[in-house]
Amino acid sequence: MDKSCINVGILGWGTVGTGVSKILVNQNALISKNSSVQLSLKKVVKRTLPASRDGIELPSDCLTSDPYDVVDNPEIDIVVELIGGVSEAHSLIKRAILNGKHIVTANKALLAEHGSELFQLAQQHRVSLNFEASTAGGIPIIKPLQESFTANQIQSIYGIVNGTCNYMLTEMNERGVDFADVLKVAQDKGYAEADPTLDVEGIDAAQKLTLLIALAYGVNISVDQFHVEGITDISQQEIQYARELGYVIKLLAIAKLTDDNSVEARVHPTLLPARSLLANVGGAYNAVCVIGSAVGPTLFFGQGAGEMPTASAVVADIIDAAKSIQRGVSSPISHGWFTGSKSEISISPIDDIETRYYLRFVVLDRPGVLASIGSILGRHNISISSVIQKEPHCTETVSLMMVTHQAREKDMQAALAEIYKLDVVKGDAKLIRIEDEVDF
């Protein structure tokens, strides 16, 4: 097929959909100059009409409330799914694929749940399914993993992939404010939803991690198969103690290939060396560090959300699909990752990870407390690297901070269970894992 103009239909005219329509309509000449493809925006679906958006005048007859005006439209070559949610997006994309449309989506929740099925279907019907905007917004990270690092075994991935959490942790670090206060500011500024659960509990980051793992290791996992821990438990005290120890706290999505050929997957607050690049990614920015067997450490940084950054990635995907159509590619890139060809790799349980730990115990200010805790840790093969105990203020309890050497999570949890039985220890410890490898 050699078409001079490729027709595009967009499902959903929210924030990202508006950005995409702005680029396709207002920047059409730029696109053909940059890519030699001619794109035409034929249909935009919005549930409730009439509707208008500042900064964009859609072509006449473009706006419709019926998604089947796009997915069943014989004129349309590329369907861009930006309605979000899982169920309706899933059935519309399936139908579009069956109709021979190429698909572009930014829907990480959908791919985390139905990616494998949709990629197989796309492959059968020889259409592309592009999803650069699903992870880390405008940052090119899907394409590097799929195309630039093919000579590498990916050794590890460390991602700041949730802008809301990074904004909140940055504010807590730079302004000394507490979690509850910064959440309110983030909500007022539109960085956090009224119900912030998906962001602050780490679920959004975990969904993105499943995509990165699928690409890097060919394993399909769901978010309930690995350890996911948000930032709700991070207090100003932890931020400050971390700084004293030379660290910064970031919410990281982590994947690591282990020696026994399984993959660690986890999302949790992490202590990073304060001078490292990743620790210095501030505000609502995202960054993904990929360490490959040949290339070594790499880092990709940019805006992980927002109208125009996300639209930038969506339109790049549209242009890629259009090039495939125009150049008459007989089969799209095979997504071996999503179709089980690399499935010999398994996910290792959190119990098996080995890392260094930051611990803060609240203990009674009595003689022998440090010795009691230290001896329990020692019996579980956990060795202490440094200790800070602060002078007590007006209470009878004190904070006792420890940083351990490399230890196994299983041993750590067993030791903590024992430590919690000590009368002198009040409540659960604050535990934050440390990643020293990201030291560049």
Add this chain to the structure above:
Amino acid sequence: MDKSCINVGILGWGTVGTGVSKILVNQNALISKNSSVQLSLKKVVKRTLPASRDGIELPSDCLTSDPYDVVDNPEIDIVVELIGGVSEAHSLIKRAILNGKHIVTANKALLAEHGSELFQLAQQHRVSLNFEASTAGGIPIIKPLQESFTANQIQSIYGIVNGTCNYMLTEMNERGVDFADVLKVAQDKGYAEADPTLDVEGIDAAQKLTLLIALAYGVNISVDQFHVEGITDISQQEIQYARELGYVIKLLAIAKLTDDNSVEARVHPTLLPARSLLANVGGAYNAVCVIGSAVGPTLFFGQGAGEMPTASAVVADIIDAAKSIQRGVSSPISHGWFTGSKSEISISPIDDIETRYYLRFVVLDRPGVLASIGSILGRHNISISSVIQKEPHCTETVSLMMVTHQAREKDMQAALAEIYKLDVVKGDAKLIRIEDEVDF
């Protein structure tokens, strides 16, 4: 054409060639798992034989001293040019293209000089010419510019693209050593050549900038068409004064789209805000910051040189070419950038740039010196933002540092010419341009 196995020939078995052969031979299974292509290394050309390399056993009959065993070999599909230099590489690549071979090269000097001709020839003969490794080694930057940012007008590029200079400046900054000493260390460690001119004079960075500009703006320029200034004039004093002012000195390759649709191109030492990510790129690492109209600020970081990082990018290019062959793509990606389709953009002269400046004058310790200099600057529309004058030590001269507000280069040079006529000013000022935009 649907071939089950794609044959590769390498011209040059130096550092990068060895890395590429290691991946193609030792990691063959990984490549086919990651990319679904079967690659076979057929020939490696090395001028003087016999030869062997640690960590790689080439297939029998693979090694040859005759480059025509590769470029004229009907069995070979992809020719990988890694001999470096311009003249021979140029004629061998031309011959290979005429023979219908796809080309992969890491040769920035060649492309800076003959890129336009070679891309046109490749397009005529419907073969690809991939060159990811030519700029910033293992970091994917060519592909993002060509494919991921096609929805953007590129507003500016700031690149740390010479690892030698970045290593030297980092050492000067962190260890307080002087230029001559760190150059010696860099030479001993193999980071700098015996003749370091190409690196320390900024020429290598300038060659890479011509490629980035060609990709981003479609303008073909040579390194003698823009301002190129190396790091040989950076002393420990500048490093320390910069730090006092909250800046770090980096050698940057800079491209900026101006309001009148021309492009600024320049390579020079630059003061960057000390907290910015780019200022924190240390050691021999490279990083390229790209600011796009839609995506906003992005940054790509990694190793810009070395056997395996560079081989990672070369092999990714080989795999891309192999995929094109296997998928029967009828025409490769058109390099509109190199063939003049966007040539309405011109390069603006250094005189026209507007930036902030760091200046250090060595002046006699007399009353009225600051006033004299300040009034000359003022008459040339240059306004001073801050001044530091240090107590004199044992000499009768003192250092007078100034940071200016935004000023035109032309005005600055005219002002300096006048200032140099003052009796109280000893020698030329140290002038370092400041980039505040890179503040993330």
